Amino acid sequence: MRTSATPRSMEGMTLMEINAGDTAWVLASAALVFLMTPGLAFFYGGMVRVKSVLNMMMMSAITIAVVTVLWVVVGYSLTFGGDTGRVIGDFSVAGLKGLIAPEAVSGTIPTLAFVAFQLMFAIITPALISGAIADRATFRGWIVFVALWTSLVYFPVAHSVWFLDGDNPGGFIGTGIKAIDFAGGTAVHVNAGAAALALAIVLGRRVGWRKDPMRPHSLPLVVLGAGLLWFGWFGFNAGSALSAGTTAAVTFVNTQVATAAAVIGWLIIERIRNGKATTLGMASGAIAGLVAITPSCGAVTPVGALILGVVAGGICAFAVSLKYKLGFDDSLDVVGIHLVGGLVGSLAIGFLGTAAAPSAVDGLFYGGGVDQLGRQALANVIVGVYSFTVAFILAKVIDLTIGFRIKEEDEVAGIDQVEHAETAYDFLAAGSGLRGHSTVVRTEDPIDGDTSDGTAEKEGAKV
Numbered sequence: 422m423r424t425s426a427t428p429r430s431m432e433g434m435t436l437m438e439i440n441a442g443d444t445a446w447v448l449a450s451a452a453l454v455f456l457m458t459p460g461l462a463f464f465y466g467g468m469v470r471v472k473s474v475l476n477m478m479m480m481s482a483i484t485i486a487v488v489t490v491l492w493v494v495v496g497y498s499l500t501f502g503g504d505t506g507r508v509i510g511d512f513s514v515a516g517l518k519g520l521i522a523p524e525a526v527s528g529t530i531p532t533l534a535f536v537a538f539q540l541m542f543a544i545i546t547p548a549l550i551s552g553a554i555a556d557r558a559t560f561r562g563w564i565v566f567v568a569l570w571t572s573l574v575y576f577p578v579a580h581s582v583w584f585l586d587g588d589n590p591g592g593f594i595g596t597g598i599k600a601i602d603f604a605g606g607t608a609v610h611v612n613a614g615a616a617a618l619a620l621a622i623v624l625g626r627r628v629g630w631r632k633d634p635m636r637p638h639s640l641p642l643v644v645l646g647a648g649l650l651w652f653g654w655f656g657f658n659a660g661s662a663l664s665a666g667t668t669a670a671v672t673f674v675n676t677q678v679a680t681a682a683a684v685i686g687w688l689i690i691e692r693i694r695n696g697k698a699t700t701l702g703m704a705s706g707a708i709a710g711l712v713a714i715t716p717s718c719g720a721v722t723p724v725g726a727l728i729l730g731v732v733a734g735g736i737c738a739f740a741v742s743l744k745y746k747l748g749f750d751d752s753l754d755v756v757g758i759h760l761v762g763g764l765v766g767s768l769a770i771g772f773l774g775t776a777a778a779p780s781a782v783d784g785l786f787y788g789g790g791v792d793q794l795g796r797q798a799l800a801n802v803i804v805g806v807y808s809f810t811v812a813f814i815l816a817k818v819i820d821l822t823i824g825f826r827i828k829e830e831d832e833v834a835g836i837d838q839v840e841h842a843e844t845a846y847d848f849l850a851a852g853s854g855l856r857g858h859s860t861v862v863r864t865e866d867p868i869d870g871d872t873s874d875g876t877a878e879k880e881g882a883k884v
Contacts, residue, residue, distance in 0.1 A: 466643070561568075605716065694738075720775070
């Protein structure tokens, strides 16, 4: 998915005719990718404790507002509007200047269709990070972090990976290192996963981590979120073909195959390790497979996707436990799934890539040697180190200025009430049918087992 979409870049060139089918596919894919962010909100929201549901969902939702504004004002221009040093764009199309004109065409689609599609990637990438700091980040601190990290990290990384301007040199990762990232394994998942690790370290562990169970409060919400993410991911990967053709079909099938295989791979490991195959494991395995196939969906065959899925599911199932051994509190396993899964999927191109696939590169198993494997590894190290470093510095500065970690007593009381003056569920109202006497309504948090008593006076109450 590399393109330049500025009128300036097409001066002197013959404009291609807009293809209605390609345009419809890209716009539909943009809508599918947008759906992934609400899906992520459900997925993350179901995984946290009952006192943190709204805050977790709000952390995903606010990225839609913040990043959309940034994207229109400067984001698209800095990512795809020209080139500065092969690492970032310029301000030539700030405010989407000139992009509503009929001659603003990118390939066979209107430039604005590409703008909309890429916007959805920019939105969900910082949203992924939020899962690592569930229960303990101030909402204002998160908003400031999203704005700064997206501007300083996502825009230049996406430019470096995907920008291509005709015969001119493009982004240094995509056209210099020549690493392949079809739909965002490096630019999205490794990028977000590295930042998530940095934030988990800076904000520290949750109160009661490793002592309280902290179980998901709603597995049905988790499954709903995973289903929406799986559905939207077809737009994420197949939409990155930017046309309705063979490449879209190949990436669509590979996405489905790898995800299904990853579910099986995760559950096998879970069954061996714990003796049970869980609903949470199934959902997590699906996300691991989706993450892993993202960079490689255009580089492998369906059989290669199957192998990748099983391997990625198993590796990520192991990786999520590393936080306990290494001592960092990655609340919802962003590092274990997105950083590790994205890295596995990207490196897999160096092994399973085949010239017969749309990305047209042979990996080690197809006689291509280790050259492409080295390119993939170098690209991910560069992005991972850069993202981690900037995120770490930003988190430190935010915490020392406006505050990023909430107070311990507020975390114990519940971040929903403290940050938003709301609760997801009204447990006291559940006892409103009782009447004729004073009733002690006992509510239980299904995550950590903590209980709280509320006395509800129901003298003479009517049903």
